[in-house]
Amino acid sequence: MFNGVDYQFWKTWLKIFIESINQGIWDVIVNEPYTPKHVDNKQVDKPWNLWAEEERRHAQYDCTIKNILNSSLNMDELFRVSQCKSAKDMWDVFEVTHERIFFFLHRLVS
Secondary structure (H helix, E strand, C coil): EEECCHHHHHHHHHCCCHHHHHHHHHHHCCCCCCCCCCEEECEEEEEEEHHCCHEEEHHHHHHHHHHHHHECHHHHHHHHCCCCCCHHHHHHHHHHHHHHHHHHHHHHHC
């Protein structure tokens, strides 16, 4: 359970864990959740009922990683990201919150 302490360790461990399941899942954190697009002179989100099986599988990655993240958090950290819509949004909150603290403390010690 991540409780805000040892962020760098948790981040490294989680990345290795997620990549071992499927590198496509890690890609959702690095980029954005997969959303199929329709191109009819403009790019718009494709309705779910028109998604191909491959598109649904890729879109499921965001749900998978949100579940993994939620399962690895204590209540305080879970509350911090409870309003996030995507795994990328959750990850960005951790980066902003805990990377700043890590680098600030590291500078104090150096």
